[in-house]
Amino acid sequence: MDTHPKHLPADERRAVTVESVVALAGSQNPSEITTAAIAKHMNLTQGALFRHFPNKEAIWQAVMEWVAERLLARIDRSAQGIESPLAAMEAMFMSHIEFVAEHPGVPRMMFGELQRAESTPAKRMVQTLIQRYSERLHHLIEKGKASGELSPSLDNEAAATLFIGTIQGLVMQSLLAGDVGRMHRDAPRVFAIYRRGIRSAQ
Amino acid sequence: MDTHPKHLPADERRAVTVESVVALAGSQNPSEITTAAIAKHMNLTQGALFRHFPNKEAIWQAVMEWVAERLLARIDRSAQGIESPLAAMEAMFMSHIEFVAEHPGVPRMMFGELQRAESTPAKRMVQTLIQRYSERLHHLIEKGKASGELSPSLDNEAAATLFIGTIQGLVMQSLLAGDVGRMHRDAPRVFAIYRRGIRSAQ
DNA sequence: TGTAAGATAGTAATTGATTACTATCTTACC
DNA sequence: GGTAAGATAGTAATCAATTACTATCTTACA
Numbered sequence: 001m002d003t004h005p006k007h008l009p010a011d012e013r014r015a016v017t018v019e020s021v022v023a024l025a026g027s028q029n030p031s032e033i034t035t036a037a038i039a040k041h042m043n044l045t046q047g048a049l050f051r052h053f054p055n056k057e058a059i060w061q062a063v064m065e066w067v068a069e070r071l072l073a074r075i076d077r078s079a080q081g082i083e084s085p086l087a088a089m090e091a092m093f094m095s096h097i098e099f100v101a102e103h104p105g106v107p108r109m110m111f112g113e114l115q116r117a118e119s120t121p122a123k124r125m126v127q128t129l130i131q132r133y134s135e136r137l138h139h140l141i142e143k144g145k146a147s148g149e150l151s152p153s154l155d156n157e158a159a160a161t162l163f164i165g166t167i168q169g170l171v172m173q174s175l176l177a178g179d180v181g182r183m184h185r186d187a188p189r190v191f192a193i194y195r196r197g198i199r200s201a202q
Numbered sequence: 203m204d205t206h207p208k209h210l211p212a213d214e215r216r217a218v219t220v221e222s223v224v225a226l227a228g229s230q231n232p233s234e235i236t237t238a239a240i241a242k243h244m245n246l247t248q249g250a251l252f253r254h255f256p257n258k259e260a261i262w263q264a265v266m267e268w269v270a271e272r273l274l275a276r277i278d279r280s281a282q283g284i285e286s287p288l289a290a291m292e293a294m295f296m297s298h299i300e301f302v303a304e305h306p307g308v309p310r311m312m313f314g315e316l317q318r319a320e321s322t323p324a325k326r327m328v329q330t331l332i333q334r335y336s337e338r339l340h341h342l343i344e345k346g347k348a349s350g351e352l353s354p355s356l357d358n359e360a361a362a363t364l365f366i367g368t369i370q371g372l373v374m375q376s377l378l379a380g381d382v383g384r385m386h387r388d389a390p391r392v393f394a395i396y397r398r399g400i401r402s403a404q
Numbered sequence: 405t406g407t408a409a410g411a412t413a414g415t416a417a418t419t420g421a422t423t424a425c426t427a428t429c430t431t432a433c434c
Numbered sequence: 435g436g437t438a439a440g441a442t443a444g445t446a447a448t449c450a451a452t453t454a455c456t457a458t459c460t461t462a463c464a
Contacts, residue, residue: 009438028319111314151398407462433439
């Protein structure tokens with residue numbers, strides 16, 4: 001019963017590292033997560049981390065790749081097989097909120113990365129993620145206009161911006177309150193207002 | 203003409219410090235602003251800063267007090283004398299965006315402060331600011347319902363959350379794009395969707 | 405009113421702590 | 435037994451904060 005074998009293959013060790021960072025970011029300012037803290041969290045010495053990553057920046061890049069991959073997969077799966085574009089958007093919204101609730105460190109890291117001035121690999125990863133996210137939204141919005149569910153006069157770009165902004169605001173407020181449950185409770189209520197703002201008059 | 207007198211009264215020196223931090227935050231990650239960088243920006247030696255502030259934390263607190271005071275004053279003034287609650291909300295929205303465009307470092311600092319785990323004086327200041335902001339919104343929303351401008355079935359709390367979230371999202375995207383002008387352009391378009399989501403059916 | 409004494413503000417150098425990263429030795433496992 | 439993974443013990447750089455000292459302004463009183 002090796003629950004915690006000392007030696008791990010390199011790729012497994014990298015995976016554990018990423019998960020540790022995500023976990024740590026859930027309870028502290030990501031910019032203050034040191035390599036020593038990461039190592040301690042995974043019962044490793046600090047120096048050993050650099051057997052698997054060339055530098056700290058590479059760790060952050062790996063974390064952001066992990067986030068982008070998981071989040072996009074999650075929202076894609078949630079919208080899969082839903083005919084109504086509006087319902088698909090709602091499903092995406094809720095699954096995104098769920099993802100964040102499971103990993104409260106994720107928005108923290110993204111906010112932190114985005115406000116960095118230089119263009120780090122991690123920041124570029126986040127930018128790509130948001131771009132891909134927007135593409136999916138634009139597609140759904142177009143589809144919604146075609147089906148008559150969404151207002152024909154709707155401003156697509158503004159609608160996509162507001163969709164993401166709505167989530168950001170929701171997350172912010174619950175981080176602020178230190179209460180993840182609040183996000184779950186408020187999500188449907190906030191989305192209801194957004195829905196009313198974009199749907200066609202009936 | 204003494205444009206840059208070496209000796210300043212303590213309160214003026216503190217004011218200059220705050221303005222320096224706000225300026226620096228406009229072009230770099232606030233968590234990476236060192237006391238040396240602040241001092242250099244105001245043509246002062248690093249140690250001299252500690253003649254006016256007991257520690258770095260106190261500097262951040264002063265900055266956040268400055269932000270809270272100015273932002274609330276700005277939105278209050280913008281809504282002053284406007285009869286229609288909906289129009290008042292729009293005026294608040296736009297003046298908030300304007301404030302951020304003038305001081306792009308401000309949202310950076312607020313985001314950074316909010317994701318801090320410990321309860322620093324600066325963080326508490328931000329929390330108080332948001333609370334006061336919400337109070338103003340709730341008041342306007344109630345007034346809007348009474349006047350019939352806003353939907354009687356509107357969820358007040360969700361509407362307030364979304365108002366703030368909308369601004370946060372807008373700011374985020376323009377910080378991301380590195381283009382403050384975008385915020386000005388998008389603000390009316392995004393608010394239009396929000397307005398449609400909360401106003402009463404006509 | 406002029407000036408000495410004290411208060412206030414600033415400089416320059418230094419400190420101890422912390423950080424990312426590295427060099428060298430040790431161990432576990434196929 | 436060889437090698438991949440980890441431990442140990444460093445280094446150099448950076449940071450907030452402190453210190454001893456100096457410059458400038460303010461004020462009390464002879």
